[in-house]
Amino acid sequence: MSRAWVGDDHVVRLNTDGRFRDAYRHEARVVDLLAGSEVPHARRLAHGDGPDGPWYVSERLPGRTLDDAWPAADSHTRRSIIESLGAALRALHSVPVPPDLLPPWLSGALSGQPWPAFHPPVWSAALRLVEAAWGSHGRDPRLLADVAAWIQERRELFAGDEPVLVHGDLHGANVIVDQGRVAGLIDFAEALAQPADAELDTLLRWCARAREFPPTPDAQGLDEASLAEVPGWLHGAYPELFAREQLRERLNFYDLWVELALYAHHPRPDVRDVAHGRIVLLLSGRNHLDRLVW
Incomplete structure (x- = not known):
């Protein structure tokens, strides 16, 4: 969960959800990649960690x-x-x-940690999801076999x-x-x-x-x-x-x-x-x- 305070010139966000603790650090890294580009975006002003969780300050965009x-x-x-x-x-x-x-939570999820979110897609890791479903109680094994075959037939697309x-x-x-x-x-x-x-x-x-x-x-x-x-x-x-x-x-x-x-x-x-x-x-x-x- 995140909270946001929107002012005339700045936006302050506080991340109180421990599942996404490194989300602002990742966002700061990405926004820094945009510096000097033609991508319209809000400039990062500061980010860090506080007693209530990670925080991020950016400029407020018009509109x-x-x-x-x-x-x-x-x-x-x-x-x-x-x-x-x-x-x-x-x-x-x-x-x-x-x-x-990769977002840190997604990198962790692909390494066997909990899944706090379900997008964006990473085509090369789809078979790992099939394996994870195979190991979960109550999933349909016949469907998963069909999914695995479907994925294998399409891997050359990428x-x-x-x-x-x-x-x-x-x-x-x-x-x-x-x-x-x-x-x-x-x-x-x-x-x-x-x-x-x-x-x-x-x-x-x-x-x-x-x-x-x-x-x-x-x-x-x-x-x-x-x-x-x-x-x-x-x-x-x-x-x-x-x-x-x-x-x-x-x-x-x-x-x-x-x-x-x-x-x-x-x-x-x-x-x-x-x-x-x-x-x-x-x-x-x-x-x-x-x-x-x-």
Whole structure:
């Protein structure tokens, strides 16, 4: 859990969730990589550890979140926002990045520690999730065997990929807009080195299932119908992001990662049941991407 205080010029955040204790340190490292780039972002002013937990101070960007601005924006403004988002992502994916960059919690989870979150995808580690699910009580062994075979058939899709700096959690709450343009990308706590099209995983899931991304726990997510043109606008602004051969299969692979992580590690049976159903659909060639056009 994090708390935030937003002032006229600064934003102060306090992380009180011990599962993500190194999140601000990781974010500071990523933001430092952005220095001198064309990526719109909030400058880091200071970060550290205090008696109440890790803290992080950044400048306040002008404007408000895309989630807040979207409902009242007209079609022209919405398109302008998404086109500037495409430019911001192109700049982000051009920033030199250490090839082993991972959020500390994710690195720990992949090494056998608890899973406090379930994204972003790391394609090379998918079979570890299958093994973790095999070792968990109550999982479906026949489904997992099918998943393992499905993954093995698609691993060559990623052969030779060059990792870039990927935000890892891109949706309406993590984009600040002002005067019809993106003023900054925020919350780099899950940024990592992965193929550029991994960026589309959360973004397209948000477009198709926006109600699952409420800006705050007691709020509602955007109406998915209002986001129907977002993938096409983004494609027009950043066509290279959609240019990979067999893109749909690659996106299916990223989607499987998220659902498989939930199925293997989520503590709630109802959430695991939903993930199980979505994995079954995905293996049959269907998922939320069927509702999107780009």
